[in-house]
Amino acid sequence: MNESKAMRTVRIAKPEGLHARPAELFVSLALRFDAEIEVVKDDQRVDAKSILHVLTLAAVQGTELRIEAVGRDASAAVDALAELVTSDFEVNATGISKTRRAVGGVLDETVDQRESD
Numbered sequence: 001m002n003e004s005k006a007m008r009t010v011r012i013a014k015p016e017g018l019h020a021r022p023a024e025l026f027v028s029l030a031l032r033f034d035a036e037i038e039v040v041k042d043d044q045r046v047d048a049k050s051i052l053h054v055l056t057l058a059a060v061q062g063t064e065l066r067i068e069a070v071g072r073d074a075s076a077a078v079d080a081l082a083e084l085v086t087s088d089f090e091v092n093a094t095g096i097s098k099t100r101r102a103v104g105g106v107l108d109e110t111v112d113q114r115e116s117d
Contacts, residue, residue, distance in 0.1 A: 006035075006078040007068045010085040018059035020051075022089035027051045029084055035071030037081070048081070 012018055018026070030037050030048040037048035041063060046053035048067065059065060065085070069077045 004074045006074040008082045012063045023054045033077035035069040035074040035077045037069045040066040
């Protein structure tokens with residue numbers, strides 16, 4: 001079986017950083033995907049589907065994180081998680097992150113992505 005890989009670097013723009021509520025949103029979204037997803041900060045690599053692991057990153061405003069995924073839906077997972085970060089963890093009633101392309105967002109091109117159910 002051929003598994004795809006995807007990776008994207010994002011920067012935390014939220015003044016409060018990646019605290020409990022945004023971490024819960026991030027993990028909840030990651031759990032919607034079958035891919036194995038990890039978040040990397042410097043030399044620390046954690047499971048994106050574990051809130052405790054994500055919180056151990058202590059990602060404050062300005063922290064760069066690399067989102068990596070392996071699996072059949074890796075690209076969709078990375079796109080959705082990167083969009084969530086760039087929206088400052090805001091999701092509207094339709095389940096679409098409010099994409100923000102300003103400084104502090106995704107460091108490469110952002111693709112509008114609906115959260116999968």
